[in-house]
Amino acid sequence: DTEVTQTPKHLVMGMTNKKSLKCEQHMGHRAMYWYKQKAKKPPELMFVYSYEKLSINESVPSRFSPECPNSSLLNLHLHALQPEDSALYLCASSQEGGATYEQYFGPGTRLTVT
Amino acid sequence: AQSVTQLDSQVPVFEEAPVELRCNYSSSVSVYLFWYVQYPNQGLQLLLKYLSGSTLVESINGFEAEFNKSQTSFHLRKPSVHISDTAEYFCAVSDWGGGFKTIFGAGTRLFVKA
Numbered sequence: 001d002t003e004v005t006q007t008p009k010h011l012v013m014g015m016t017n018k019k020s021l022k023c024e025q026h027m028g029h030r031a032m033y034w035y036k037q038k039a040k041k042p043p044e045l046m047f048v049y050s051y052e053k054l055s056i057n058e059s060v061p062s063r064f065s066p067e068c069p070n071s072s073l074l075n076l077h078l079h080a081l082q083p084e085d086s087a088l089y090l091c092a093s094s095q096e097g098g099a100t101y102e103q104y105f106g107p108g109t110r111l112t113v114t
Numbered sequence: 115a116q117s118v119t120q121l122d123s124q125v126p127v128f129e130e131a132p133v134e135l136r137c138n139y140s141s142s143v144s145v146y147l148f149w150y151v152q153y154p155n156q157g158l159q160l161l162l163k164y165l166s167g168s169t170l171v172e173s174i175n176g177f178e179a180e181f182n183k184s185q186t187s188f189h190l191r192k193p194s195v196h197i198s199d200t201a202e203y204f205c206a207v208s209d210w211g212g213g214f215k216t217i218f219g220a221g222t223r224l225f226v227k228a
Contacts, residue, residue, distance in 0.1 A: 050214065100208075
């Protein structure tokens with residue numbers, strides 16, 4: 001199984017809402033990533049977890065809160081978002097964190113903030 | 115610091131014609147190079163990668179890329195494209211100095227016309 005799954009596929013939320021994005025992989029990968037992708041742009045790294053510990057936080061605003069409950073799951077908790085946060089949110093995983101490991105991406109969650 | 119430049123934002127080409135998508139990188143240390151493809155409304159998929167060894171790497175669907183250290187390039191080529199190759203292609207670079215981070219280029223939109 002080389003699949004990374006993400007739920008939900010689409011999410012519309014108001015600026016006062018609280019919601020969560022979920023990501024799951026069963027490949028035994030020990031590194032997991034959250035990316036934000038705006039239209040016609042490359043993915044921008046937000047967070048990296050390695051062995052369930054937060055390794056990289058790319059100065060992301062605190063209204064985004066990541067969580068890694070176990071080695072297979074990654075969540076992104078959203079609160080008080082702004083319209084400019086509307087984007088495709090991609091989850092990825094790799095066997096280990098490190099330069100030589102390719103990343104496996106999920107299909108993404110299309111987020112619209114109204 | 116690493117950086118990746120994809121020289122063409124869009125490449126239109128007729129079906130069965132050859133294509134080259136250009137990628138140049140900069141890094142002060144040894145690099146690892148990747149090409150990812152993103153089909154509409156999907157996540158990214160690894161197309162091919164260069165880690166070491168032979169400078170010519172191939173994918174299962176007919177793409178190839180050549181690592182050229184003197185030119186700091188990793189151009190992607192296919193001798194005959196199909197309509198189904200229409201997608202966004204991202205060149206990416208990582209090195210051990212960057213830790214867990216992979217830097218993506220801006221992307222090239224390949225549009226195959228009938």
